[in-house]
Amino acid sequence: MPAPPNDTFAWAASCSAPATTVVAACARTMLRVHGDDLAAPLRLADALDPSVVAPVAAEGLAPHDLGLLLEMLTGGETRRAAGVHYTPWWLAEGLVQLTMGDRTPEAILDPAVGGGVFLLAALDALVARGVPHVDALARVHGTDVDPAAVAVAEAALGVWAVRQGLRAAPNPKLVVGDALTDAWAPAGLDLVIGNPPFLSQLGRATRRDLAYTDRVALVLGLRPGPYTDTAALFMARAVQEARDRARVCLILPTSVAAARDSEPIRRLVHEHGAIEAVWRDDGSAFAAGVVTFAPVVVVGGEPDGSVAVVDGAVFEPRLVPAEGDDRTGWAGYLGSGHARLGTDHSTRRLGSLAHVTAGFRDEYYAIAAAITDAPSDSCELPRVLTSGSIDVGAHQWGHRAATIAKRRWMHPVAALDAIAAESKRVGDWASARLVPKILVATQTRIIEAVIDPTGELLPITPVVSVEPHDPQDLARVAAVLLAPAVSRHVVEQRRGTGMSATAVRISAKTLADIPLPQADAVAWDRAAALVDAAPDPSRLEPASLVAIAAEMQLAYGAEDDALVWWRERAKLENA
Numbered sequence: 001m002p003a004p005p006n007d008t009f010a011w012a013a014s015c016s017a018p019a020t021t022v023v024a025a026c027a028r029t030m031l032r033v034h035g036d037d038l039a040a041p042l043r044l045a046d047a048l049d050p051s052v053v054a055p056v057a058a059e060g061l062a063p064h065d066l067g068l069l070l071e072m073l074t075g076g077e078t079r080r081a082a083g084v085h086y087t088p089w090w091l092a093e094g095l096v097q098l099t100m101g102d103r104t105p106e107a108i109l110d111p112a113v114g115g116g117v118f119l120l121a122a123l124d125a126l127v128a129r130g131v132p133h134v135d136a137l138a139r140v141h142g143t144d145v146d147p148a149a150v151a152v153a154e155a156a157l158g159v160w161a162v163r164q165g166l167r168a169a170p171n172p173k174l175v176v177g178d179a180l181t182d183a184w185a186p187a188g189l190d191l192v193i194g195n196p197p198f199l200s201q202l203g204r205a206t207r208r209d210l211a212y213t214d215r216v217a218l219v220l221g222l223r224p225g226p227y228t229d230t231a232a233l234f235m236a237r238a239v240q241e242a243r244d245r246a247r248v249c250l251i252l253p254t255s256v257a258a259a260r261d262s263e264p265i266r267r268l269v270h271e272h273g274a275i276e277a278v279w280r281d282d283g284s285a286f287a288a289g290v291v292t293f294a295p296v297v298v299v300g301g302e303p304d305g306s307v308a309v310v311d312g313a314v315f316e317p318r319l320v321p322a323e324g325d326d327r328t329g330w331a332g333y334l335g336s337g338h339a340r341l342g343t344d345h346s347t348r349r350l351g352s353l354a355h356v357t358a359g360f361r362d363e364y365y366a367i368a369a370a371i372t373d374a375p376s377d378s379c380e381l382p383r384v385l386t387s388g389s390i391d392v393g394a395h396q397w398g399h400r401a402a403t404i405a406k407r408r409w410m411h412p413v414a415a416l417d418a419i420a421a422e423s424k425r426v427g428d429w430a431s432a433r434l435v436p437k438i439l440v441a442t443q444t445r446i447i448e449a450v451i452d453p454t455g456e457l458l459p460i461t462p463v464v465s466v467e468p469h470d471p472q473d474l475a476r477v478a479a480v481l482l483a484p485a486v487s488r489h490v491v492e493q494r495r496g497t498g499m500s501a502t503a504v505r506i507s508a509k510t511l512a513d514i515p516l517p518q519a520d521a522v523a524w525d526r527a528a529a530l531v532d533a534a535p536d537p538s539r540l541e542p543a544s545l546v547a548i549a550a551e552m553q554l555a556y557g558a559e560d561d562a563l564v565w566w567r568e569r570a571k572l573e574n575a
Contacts, residue, residue: 087117087195087251091285094315096121098277098308099193099249099296104129106139107186110194111179111234113142116153118193120160133164141186142174150174180233181215190246196234198253198292222268225261232256232265235297239272244300247276251294254281257330258494266330274301275322278333282312293334307333334492351512354438354477355467358508359429364461366426368404370418374411381413382434382458385450390441390463392570393482393540395450397457404460414458430458436471438478440464442506446487446569451478451537464508475531479524482545483552484566486514519557527551542572 096118104126110118119140126136137157144150153174173185179196217223220236231252238248256262269275277296285292296308308317320333350356359367371384377398386402389395401408420427434455441448442462449466450457453474459465468477480486490511494504517524527548534540540548546567553563567573 086114088285089117089121090313091251091279092117092121093124094310094313095249095251095279095294096125096193098279098310098315098317099191099247100125103190103247104131105191105247107141107189108139108191108193109141109143109184109189111143111184111192111238112194112196113144113153113174114146114149114195116142116156116174118195119153120156122191122193123157123160127164133161133166137161138173140173143177143179143182143184144174145176145178147176150176180230180237181212181219184237184241187243189242192238192242192246192248193250194234195251196231198229198231220268222264225264227259227261228265229253229255229259229262232262235295236265236268239269239297239299242299246299248273248297248299249279249294251279251292254291254293254334257293257334269295269297273297273299274303275307275330275333276301277308277310277317278330279310279315280312280334284312293330295330295333309333347515347518349512350466350477350480350514350516353468353470353473353516354512355469356464356508356512357467358464359426359459359461361461362423363426363429365405366419366422367414367430367458367460369422370414371404371409371412372414373409374413379411379413381415382430383456384409384412384414384460385439385457385463386412386460387441387443387463390439390448390450392446392448392572393450393545395439395457395538433458433465433467435467436474437468438466438474438481440466440481440506440511443503444506445491445503446566447481447490447506449478449481451475451531451540453537457538464506464511466511475528475537476524478531478537479527479548479552479555480514480516481511482527482548483517483556483558484549484562485553485556485558487566487569488558488562490514517552517555517557520554523551523554527555545570546572 100122105122108119108122110116113119119142122140123133123136126139127133131139140157142150142153144153157174175185213224216233220233220240222236224233229252231250235248235250235252235256238250242248256265274297275295276298279294279296281292303322305322306319307322309320310317367384372381374381374383383397384402384404385395385397386404389397389400389402398411401410402412403409404412414430416427416431419430436455437452437457438449439452439457439459440463442464451474466477466481468474490506491504494506494510530544530548530551531537531540534544549563549566553560
């Protein structure tokens with residue numbers, strides 16, 4: 001192994017030796033525990049020997065720095081494949097304080113212990129509550145599938161013990177194992193806290209195989225959906241294993257809050273307890289592209305109507321209405337708290353005014369097979385509209401190329417008889433869509449809706465078609481979909497469901513469940529009149545869009561900042 005340069009972290013990251021050997025050698029060098037002697041490999045578990053740990057502690061290295069060192073030694077691709085995102089000290093410390101409150105737990109487990117940062121924060125919190133150091137060490141437990149991580153956690157706890165003045169080597173209860181399939185110990189856990197691996201099932205490298213899914217399903221008593229992030233399964237296991245009145249706090253990707261395949265997990269959590277608090281990521285905790293939250297669940301608890309919410313690194317809880325449930329998901333906890341619509345379930349929904357539908361795989365392929373390029377602007381065949389061709393209040397058919405079935409089209413049209421030749425059922429479905437309607441894009445930052453007053457546009461999956469039961473309501477329905485408060489409501493309810501951190505997936509069910517305005521019916525009428533007065537409702541001018549949005553703010557009784565937020569996302573700041 002080469003001698004390290006002054007930048008020890010850079011040297012360690014370039015080494016190809018096994019992780020435990022490299023971490024050990026790097027730690028010894030950085031802390032001058034063994035001088036320049038790098039010949040003999042050192043198991044990090046041996047660091048529990050006070051004769052080794054004492055010099056480490058004397059150098060002033062914080063125990064949780066060893067976990068940071070392990071992260072630096074683990075390549076980015078390896079971390080992503082394992083779903084590992086190491087927790088910063090400030091977050092572990094804050095979540096431990098938030099979850100413990102004024103309680104002093106007897107048995108604490110981190111089921112994905114990593115470098116031990118949560119256990120270190122728990123030890124500090126226990127000692128601050130008057131628990132003797134040795135007793136505190138006896139209360140913490142950890143599990144991880146990575147032997148190197150367990151070894152680092154053992155070393156970190158050893159450093160902590162020596163810094164507390166302990167002479168005897170502690171005996172931390174850390175084990176190498178899979179918290180989703182192995183038995184948990186000890187019994188009677190009253191605090192489960194940690195940062196489980198984020199393993200999206202959309203990526204090939206992080207996808208669970210069927211055999212492993214079968215084993216997890218057997219343990220949990222439920223079969224996870226095919227796209228359920230593995231982190232959510234840790235939450236399910238935790239609320240089942242912890243004792244009554246225990247607290248569970250696990251960092252989760254925001255997709256768990258609203259994704260359809262995570263609904264069984266959310267339902268299980270509500271069956272076993274209630275959410276007491278939520279930490280919300282402001283984007284500063286983890287690497288780019290990872291947006292998270294951490295619910296604090298009281299096992300056996302009952303909802304009390306409010307939830308304490310904490311944002312980012314400022315752990316100053318504020319109470320918000322407890323709006324999340326297993327039906328709507330938890331994404332309501334993740335937004336700004338503004339423009340939350342329809343808390344009264346007696347409120348009429350958009351589905352009472354319109355039929356809301358979207359095609360599926362069969363519709364996509366049958367329409368795609370029938371597409372041709374329009375020979376001229378006067379072509380009377382239905383114009384096929386993709387999600388990417390829809391902007392706020394306008395469509396870009398003929399102005400922006402659309403990709404359909406791996407081909408690019410500038411003027412895609414499809415004859416109904418050609419669709420019916422592929423599938424009679426889809427032909428009938430397509431014919432039924434050629435009515436006055438509003439078409440809504442999916443995978444967007446806000447609701448992007450375009451009005452089709454003549455019924456000439458044919459949506460292709462996954463575009464959502466909103467078809468008023470009474471054609472006279474077309475402008476009123478369109479005004480609802482153009483309301484800033486409605487966009488904010490949908491974004492907060494569906495946060496984490498999109499394919500990027502800033503997008504949400506908008507489904508037919510999402511749109512049908514939008515509450516109708518109740519604050520000012522006259523303002524709603526004025527907004528609808530502005531839609532009707534537009535020279536071309538399918539291409540609303542920016543000034544008209546802003547005027548409609550302003551009236552709908554009054555109709556919903558929404559805060560002014562929702563309009564500012566909406567204009568920025570709709571790129572209408574200067575309109």
